[in-house]
Amino acid sequence: MLKLERRVxxxxxxxxxxxxxxxxxxxxxxxxxxxxxxxxxxxxxESALFSAWVVVARPRxxxxxxxWLDRSPVxxxxxxxxxxxxxxxxxxxxxxPQGAR
Amino acid sequence: xxxxxxxEVLVIGSGAGGATTAMVLAExxxxxxxxEEGPWxxxxxxxxxxxxxxxxxxxxxxxSAALGSPPIAYAEGxxxxxxxxxxxxxxxxxxxxxxxxxxxxxxxxxxxxxALAGYADRIEALVPVNTVPGAPPVSSSLLEQxxxxxxxxxxxxxxxxxxxxxxxxxxxxMTATLLPRATAAGATVLxxxxxxxxxxxxxxxxxxxxxxxxxxxxxxxxxVRADAVFVCGGAIQSPALLQRSGIRKGIGGGLRMHPTIKxxxxxxxxxxxxxxxxxxxxxxxxxxAIGGSASRLGHVALVLADSGADTTAALADWENVFVYYxxxxxxxxxxxxxxxxxxxxxxxxxxxxxxxxxxxxxxxxLGEALLAAGAIELYPSIEGGAVVRRPEELLxxxxxxxxxxxxxxxxxxxxxxxxxxxxxxxxxxxxGAVWDTTALRVNDxxxxxxxxxxxxxxxxxxxALRNAEHFLSTR
Numbered sequence: 001m002l003k004l005e006r007r008v009x010x011x012x013x014x015x016x017x018x019x020x021x022x023x024x025x026x027x028x029x030x031x032x033x034x035x036x037x038x039x040x041x042x043x044x045x046e047s048a049l050f051s052a053w054v055v056v057a058r059p060r061x062x063x064x065x066x067x068w069l070d071r072s073p074v075x076x077x078x079x080x081x082x083x084x085x086x087x088x089x090x091x092x093x094x095x096x097p098q099g100a101r
Numbered sequence: 102x103x104x105x106x107x108x109e110v111l112v113i114g115s116g117a118g119g120a121t122t123a124m125v126l127a128e129x130x131x132x133x134x135x136x137e138e139g140p141w142x143x144x145x146x147x148x149x150x151x152x153x154x155x156x157x158x159x160x161x162x163x164x165s166a167a168l169g170s171p172p173i174a175y176a177e178g179x180x181x182x183x184x185x186x187x188x189x190x191x192x193x194x195x196x197x198x199x200x201x202x203x204x205x206x207x208x209x210x211x212x213x214x215x216a217l218a219g220y221a222d223r224i225e226a227l228v229p230v231n232t233v234p235g236a237p238p239v240s241s242s243l244l245e246q247x248x249x250x251x252x253x254x255x256x257x258x259x260x261x262x263x264x265x266x267x268x269x270x271x272x273x274x275m276t277a278t279l280l281p282r283a284t285a286a287g288a289t290v291l292x293x294x295x296x297x298x299x300x301x302x303x304x305x306x307x308x309x310x311x312x313x314x315x316x317x318x319x320x321x322x323x324x325v326r327a328d329a330v331f332v333c334g335g336a337i338q339s340p341a342l343l344q345r346s347g348i349r350k351g352i353g354g355g356l357r358m359h360p361t362i363k364x365x366x367x368x369x370x371x372x373x374x375x376x377x378x379x380x381x382x383x384x385x386x387x388x389x390a391i392g393g394s395a396s397r398l399g400h401v402a403l404v405l406a407d408s409g410a411d412t413t414a415a416l417a418d419w420e421n422v423f424v425y426y427x428x429x430x431x432x433x434x435x436x437x438x439x440x441x442x443x444x445x446x447x448x449x450x451x452x453x454x455x456x457x458x459x460x461x462x463x464x465x466x467l468g469e470a471l472l473a474a475g476a477i478e479l480y481p482s483i484e485g486g487a488v489v490r491r492p493e494e495l496l497x498x499x500x501x502x503x504x505x506x507x508x509x510x511x512x513x514x515x516x517x518x519x520x521x522x523x524x525x526x527x528x529x530x531x532x533g534a535v536w537d538t539t540a541l542r543v544n545d546x547x548x549x550x551x552x553x554x555x556x557x558x559x560x561x562x563x564x565a566l567r568n569a570e571h572f573l574s575t576r
Binding site for chain 1: 151152156160161162164165166168170171172397398399400402403406440443444445446447484504505506
């Protein structure tokens with residue numbers, strides 16, 4: 001995962017359990033690694049772009065960035081937070097105590 | 102330095118098409134080698150539809166997507182047995198009307214409903230196909246009840262399952278049925294072995310170049326020399342492999358799928374979550390199918406989150422929530438394009454405005470059925486889509502299904518090569534022989550002329566049996 005992607009995952013993970021947080025990060029990381037080249041390149045390009053954006057413009061934090069992307073009229077931009085939110089949500093619930101049933 | 106492996110027949114892929122091909126040819130006495138890119142996953146060792154299954158048995162952990170407006174997420178199996186190891190096992194023969202239409206449109210030899218029924222009978226003698234003994238699970242009965250209240254037709258589909266005296270089911274995937282028969286007849290199945298490209302010499306397929314991943318993480322390059330090659334990697338991987346090998350005419354352009362839109366339905370009481378409903382509403386088939394989907398906690402949460410509504414209460418009540426879907430047959434289709442230097446192909450798919458209208462209609466009809474079945478809240482997989490509690494509110498969904506906010510997915514991918522006696526219409530002839538390349542056949546979902554409107558596994562295996570026997574008859 002790229003640096004921004006790691007920060008996004010950390011921000012989106014709600015659990016305070018360090019083991020679960022680590023498991024979620026590993027799940028997202030391994031899923032991004034196993035993505036098709038084309039999709040991974042697209043996500044990485046967006047991450048690089050947004051990393052620069054966070055540095056030079058507002059919002060300067062990842063939560064602000066995600067909120068801004070969520071409100072974008074461009075569906076491609078909205079798909080970025082949706083991807084990470086989906087991966088983190090699925091991972092957190094399925095790897096947590098309820099999902100382990 | 103590579104290892105050379107000689108064989109009479111190389112089968113690439115071990116799913117519904119590859120396993121059928123391998124069994125037929127091995128039992129006919131041929132020397133058969135099956136190369137499977139994915140790992141061997143011990144049957145029963147992972148929970149169906151779990152995160153562990155996604156990691157071990159799905160390509161890209163189940164997170165693939167066809168680019169388009171809107172994009173369509175899709176999932177493919179990637180393990181010994183292919184998608185038969187991860188699907189629901191629902192079993193539906195190719196509808197006679199489609200067989201007749203395909204035979205006429207694509208000038209297919211020996212493709213009458215009667216001929217196909219004979220092959221389907223034989224497949225079902227090899228793969229146990231049964232309905233659930235006793236009452237179906239609640240999630241399935243709810244679909245039946247909703248349809249009955251509206252006067253719509255619904256059907257309990259059989260599945261490729263066998264049941265013991267206690268009613269416990271075991272899925273009859275390829276690792277439980279045809280692959281053991283193939284290996285008993287002498288076939289060799291090599292997992293963790295990805296074919297990089299086919300060997301083609303003077304217009305004839307002579308084998309393949311592959312890379313095997315050893316358990317210690319090292320690799321072994323393999324050169325397979327074969328008298329005949331069957332490509333059975335499914336509707337995405339088969340055309341990509343042919344293109345990487347320099348075969349492009351009629352390959353990859355006609356991809357079809359069942360674009361699917363989902364609803365998380367909250368009921369007043371608990372719904373089972375360990376299985377997929379066997380009932381489907383068939384009132385609008387084959388152009389629109391309504392059924393139920395995997396609904397573990399994570400799946401429920403994802404569909405709830407799609408709506409963008411406050412789902413805190415519904416998620417806390419997830420034992421009462423189940424995911425249902427409406428799936429359509431689409432107008433145009435998509436493409437599979439192997440890109441130089443990249444391992445996975447680019448997949449695109451185009452939906453017409455009519456397709457989106459059909460999806461909206463399907464969503465509204467699905468909502469009607471679920472409310473009739475007693476659902477108290479419906480969350481559509483549309484960003485900003487209204488949560489519906491009463492039938493009159495369903496009208497809001499008509500306008501909500503658009504290209505910018507609708508989240509679609511599919512697990513059925515077909516038709517990216519197709520069969521036809523007319524070279525202009527397909528990449529292979531009536532029996533899957535690739536045009537202009539001797540000793541090379543395709544035998545999987547990519548041969549289907551169109552998305553069948555039902556789960557395609559039965560049709561894939563039926564056609565694969567037919568084509569494998571045709572190959573034997575021409576030797």
